[in-house]
Amino acid sequence: MGRSERGAVLGPLESEVMDVLWRADEAMPVRGVLAELNRGRPSPLAYTTVMTVLSRLTERGVVRRAPGRRGYVYEAAVGSPAEIAVRQLLDDYGDAALASFVDQVGSDEELRARLRRLVEDS
Template sequence: MAWGPLESDVMDVLWRAKEPLPVRAVLDALNQARAEQLAYTTVMTVLTRLADKGALQRTRRGRGFVYAPVAEDEAGLAVREVLRRYGDAAVAHFVQASAADPESKERLRRLLERPAEGE
């Protein structure tokens, strides 16, 4: 996913947080390292746009919303986008390409044998 600098900064804040955050918490985290402070509405707009792009999940909490990444990092978001766009064809190409390279095939085997998170 191609993001602008502020979108990247917002995603970094949310990945570091490890929990859904409201706009105010994201704004405060971003403004800690900025000489020129961002406006609340600016951050709210960026969060809304990232949610519309599918990078964030937006959940109502009280009168507002909290935001959380839909994947644990940028690579996870890229995989989600490829799977959304190409479905089974993407998986088939990935497996075929991995099978053709012994090193990739071994890495894939190890990853498949590793227990999934939460097990």
């Protein structure tokens, strides 16, 4: 997914951090995320910058934090930018967002068919 598609839910650095976590095989400490982000970067990021981004993503429920050997380790709590957007929409608008979605599906046969396929495949 391109950066412009993530822009609405993640800032540029948040997108980079999430890309690192989505590619990771296991939870990572801040230093591990920092090392990945700084690989090939002309001006390296500071440890505290990455730690702050991870803390904010944790507060938003996008990242999970757990105790590690030395400090915390972080892993993605969501699978995609789309999931972040849906969570944000539901947090911001609750039942009104669901009601609007139902209205949209109810008035669009193609959308209903797509939803049916998604439900059957899950």
